[in-house]
Amino acid sequence: xxxxxxxxxxxxxxxxxxxxxxxxxxxxxxxxxxxxxxxxxxxxxxxxxxxxxxxxxxxxxxxxxxxxxxxxxxxxxxxxxxxxxxxxxxxxxxxxxxxxxxxxxxxxxxxxxxxxxxxxxxxxxxxxxxxxxxxxxxxxxxxxxxxxxxxxxxxxxxxxxxxxxxxxxxxxxxxxxxxxxxxxxxxxxxxxxxxxxxxxxxxxxxxxxxxxxxxxxxxxxxxxxxxxxxxxxxxxxxxxxxxxxxxxxxxxxxxxxxxxxxxxxxxxxxxxxxxxxxxxxxxxxxxxxxxxxxxxxxxxxxxxxxxxxxxxxxxxxxxxxxxxxxxxxxxxxxxxxxxxxxxxxxxxxxxxxxxxxxxxxxxxxxxxxxxxxxxxxxxxxxx
Amino acid sequence: xxxxxxxxxxxxxxxxxxxxxxxxxxxxxxxxxxxxxxxxxxxxxxxxxxxxxxxxxxxxxxxxxxxxxxxxxxxxxxxxxxxxxxxxxxxxxxxxxxxxxxxxxxxxxxxxxxxxxxxxxxxxxxxxxxxxxxxxxxxxxxxxxxxxxxxxxxxxxxxxxxxxxxxxxxxxxxxxxxxxxxxxxxxxxxxxxxxxxxxxxxxxxxxxxxxxxxxxxxxxxxxxxxxxxxxxxxxxxxxxxxxxxxxxxxxxxxxxxxxxxxxxxxxxxxxxxxxxxxxxxx
Amino acid sequence: xxxxxxxxxxxxxxxxxxxxxxxxxxxxxxxxxxxxxxxxxxxxxxxxxxxxxxxxxxxxxxxxxxxxxxxxxxxxxxxxxxxxxxxxxxxxxx
Numbered sequence: 241x242x243x244x245x246x247x248x249x250x251x252x253x254x255x256x257x258x259x260x261x262x263x264x265x266x267x268x269x270x271x272x273x274x275x276x277x278x279x280x281x282x283x284x285x286x287x288x289x290x291x292x293x294x295x296x297x298x299x300x301x302x303x304x305x306x307x308x309x310x311x312x313x314x315x316x317x318x319x320x321x322x323x324x325x326x327x328x329x330x331x332x333x334x335x336x337x338x339x340x341x342x343x344x345x346x347x348x349x350x351x352x353x354x355x356x357x358x359x360x361x362x363x364x365x366x367x368x369x370x371x372x373x374x375x376x377x378x379x380x381x382x383x384x385x386x387x388x389x390x391x392x393x394x395x396x397x398x399x400x401x402x403x404x405x406x407x408x409x410x411x412x413x414x415x416x417x418x419x420x421x422x423x424x425x426x427x428x429x430x431x432x433x434x435x436x437x438x439x440x441x442x443x444x445x446x447x448x449x450x451x452x453x454x455x456x457x458x459x460x461x462x463x464x465x466x467x468x469x470x471x472x473x474x475x476x477x478x479x480x481x482x483x484x485x486x487x488x489x490x491x492x493x494x495x496x497x498x499x500x501x502x503x504x505x506x507x508x509x510x511x512x513x514x515x516x517x518x519x520x521x522x523x524x525x526x527x528x529x530x531x532x533x534x535x536x537x538x539x540x541x542x543x544x545x546x547x548x549x550x551x552x553x554x555x556x557x558x559x560x561x562x563x564x565x566x567x568x569x570x571x572x573x574x575x576x577x578x579x580x581x582x583x584x585x586x587x588x589x590x591x592x593x594x595x596x597x598x599x600x601x602x603x604x605x606x607x608x609x610x611x612x613x614x615x616x617x618x619x620x621x622x623x
Numbered sequence: 624x625x626x627x628x629x630x631x632x633x634x635x636x637x638x639x640x641x642x643x644x645x646x647x648x649x650x651x652x653x654x655x656x657x658x659x660x661x662x663x664x665x666x667x668x669x670x671x672x673x674x675x676x677x678x679x680x681x682x683x684x685x686x687x688x689x690x691x692x693x694x695x696x697x698x699x700x701x702x703x704x705x706x707x708x709x710x711x712x713x714x715x716x717x718x719x720x721x722x723x724x725x726x727x728x729x730x731x732x733x734x735x736x737x738x739x740x741x742x743x744x745x746x747x748x749x750x751x752x753x754x755x756x757x758x759x760x761x762x763x764x765x766x767x768x769x770x771x772x773x774x775x776x777x778x779x780x781x782x783x784x785x786x787x788x789x790x791x792x793x794x795x796x797x798x799x800x801x802x803x804x805x806x807x808x809x810x811x812x813x814x815x816x817x818x819x820x821x822x823x824x825x826x827x828x829x830x831x832x833x834x835x836x837x838x839x840x841x842x843x844x845x846x847x848x849x850x851x852x853x854x855x856x857x858x859x860x861x862x863x864x865x866x867x868x869x870x871x872x873x874x875x876x877x878x879x880x881x882x883x884x885x886x887x888x889x890x891x892x893x894x895x896x897x898x899x900x901x902x903x904x905x
Numbered sequence: 906x907x908x909x910x911x912x913x914x915x916x917x918x919x920x921x922x923x924x925x926x927x928x929x930x931x932x933x934x935x936x937x938x939x940x941x942x943x944x945x946x947x948x949x950x951x952x953x954x955x956x957x958x959x960x961x962x963x964x965x966x967x968x969x970x971x972x973x974x975x976x977x978x979x980x981x982x983x984x985x986x987x988x989x990x991x992x993x994x995x996x997x998x999x
Binding site (some may be wrong): 631632633634637642643644646647648649650651652653654656657658661802803805806809831842843844847 | 928930933935936937938939942943958960976978979980981982983984987989
Binding site (some may be wrong): 245271273292293294295296297299301302303305306307309310311312313314315316317318319321335336338339343466467468469470471472473474475476477482484485 | 638640641670671672674676684686687690691692693694695696697700703704705706707708709710711712714715732733736889892893894896897900901
């Protein structure tokens with residue numbers, strides 16, 4: 241599988257974690273700092289072998305906090321950087337995810353979700369971190385979180401995550417789950433020249449005029465890196481366009497925080513991705529993401545076979561939340577069914593966007609995602 | 624004769640928009656900054672290749688004052704961040720300027736691992752025996768019996784011996800000076816900047832407004848007087864015995880060895896692996 | 906003290922002793938007193954004026970005593986003082 245300094249172009253039978261790792265390499269990631277944690281360890285192990293083949297750097301840091309800090313450092317030194325973890329490590333990384341958001345450092349953080357809270361069930365799946373993806377770090381900010389539902393998507397969405405992080409200058413979260421991470425499926429990896437790679441905007445002004453946090457019209461500032469002679473300062477403190485601390489200025493706080501939120505929420509139309517299946521004439525729509533969406537698709541097909549006009553809205557982007565898509569669909573359907581492997585997280589956003597349309601929430605915890613029959617039962621009851 | 628405006632010779636190393644700095648009268652942080660830019664000046668360091676990383680604390684503001692690429696990280700994480708920078712671009716000179724609490728309490732784990740790996744990072748630690756920025760709480764280097772805002776009955780925790788810790792963790796260059804030893808500090812910084820591997824310089828600095836005031840040294844001059852009176856230069860003595868007491872402050876260079884740095888080792892290995900991989904493709 | 910040390914240097918007439926030019930950036934001084942205290946020739950004392958920061962900056966008592974040791978330059982935490990060699994137009998005179 242390894243030993244060639246080339247992308248694994250072609251069709252392969254891989255597990256999700258390995259597909260994610262290959263996706264990172266395909267996207268141009270050349271720095272990985274991580275810490276072993278089930279069920280994301282395979283990403284680290286695979287990259288420890290593959291990164292050096294591409295001249296990239298793999299380092300196992302002393303903990304997840306250090307991993308995230310090192311990723312930001314490498315990003316600021318000019319490399320595309322990534323880390324991978326699960327629930328407990330994701331919690332540890334939150335402060336530095338906030339630092340990455342505040343200093344607008346492009347990077348990717350993979351969270352292969354498992355049963356929580358706390359140490360929980362390391363080898364079993366969960367979707368319990370999805371709210372944490374948006375609100376995990378203190379303070380107000382905009383974030384992008386993607387949800388893969390297959391091994392192929394573990395590859396594709398990792399590439400997408402890097403491109404989004406470089407476009408919008410922030411950490412992009414890839415919220416996988418233990419099943420998608422550990423299952424084996426066919427993956428088709430395109431040749432290198434067919435993989436779209438986006439790189440961060442570079443400054444287009446002379447050094448003396450460069451302000452590291454002066455945004456362009458798209459609200460994203462061009463990014464210089466260490467060693468390019470720009471002598472810029474970046475800080476986790478609230479700062480002005482020059483990066484200098486402005487800890488006593490309400491105006492600076494307002495300007496900065498609103499831009500960090502608007503940078504993502506204002507560009508939601510360009511960022512949000514969903515998959516719509518059989519929605520044109522649907523009476524009941526199932527909204528699902530991740531591994532649960534696979535069961536939901538099966539349930540929707542069974543429902544159609546039984547004469548129920550059901551459809552599926554699969555959320556690929558979890559944050560910014562696809563409000564518009566949910567609201568539009570909600571207007572045209574009788575009911576929404578939302579299965580999640582948690583006690584009710586993203587369903588709250590769905591309820592908010594769906595307004596008057598009733599939403600039936602189906603919670604499941606533990607080893608298995610919802611079975612298609614369980615979801616079908618709720619679809620029937622929603623008719 | 625043309626009269627030219629003569630500026631402070633180190634002005635070009637500082638961000639003039641941010642000077643005067645926020646540090647109190649007599650604060651040792653200003654002296655650390657002074658010695659640091661002095662060393663840069665003597666070495667004529669390429670400022671384009673220098674990255675100054677600092678943690679949280681009064682000394683953490685240093686990154687905002689040097690006219691170089693600089694980054695002000697979250698509390699305690701300067702060394703982890705700096706490790707990422709150094710590995711991503713080993714040609715950069717990465718200097719971490721931080722305080723005793725930031726580097727050894729919350730950052731303790733990152734310190735010992737960066738030293739253990741022998742990351743080519745130069746660390747200047749301003750040790751003022753407390754957490755100054757937040758008002759003077761006790762820290763991992765607060766001397767026994769000292770009064771701080773969180774040890775109002777006297778500190779009962781034994782402080783770290785930072786040079787011992789750094790030496791034991793694997794640093795290749797370890798030195799301790801006080802803010803009064805400006806010449807030797809500058810020379811130590813120069814040495815560290817030219818050395819391969821993890822270098823650690825502890826600078827005992829006066830915190831007159833807070834630590835000093837609580838502990839019977841009400842002005843910077845009184846603390847500097849303590850340094851003058853009690854300092855004993857004992858280079859290459861056993862770092863484990865390098866004590867700091869009211870009567871004795873052992874200073875000097877304690878470790879100066881040669882050891883291959885992590886980034887050199889890693890990049891050599893990557894080159895080897897890369898070449899092998901390229902061969903297989905052919 | 907041995908006799909020989911009390912006399913003037915043997916090359917005192919041929920070697921020109923550099924003259925110091927002390928620059929005080931008064932409004933940057935925070936009044937810590939380190940330059941005053943640690944100058945080996947006691948060239949400074951506290952002045953009576955109050956600067957923009959509300960403290961008393963140092964005052965030069967006798968600039969000719971300065972040895973250009975630059976300790977003040979090195980120890981000032983506020984970059985408020987520095988010493989350079991005075992560029993004398995009358996260079997050829999000893």
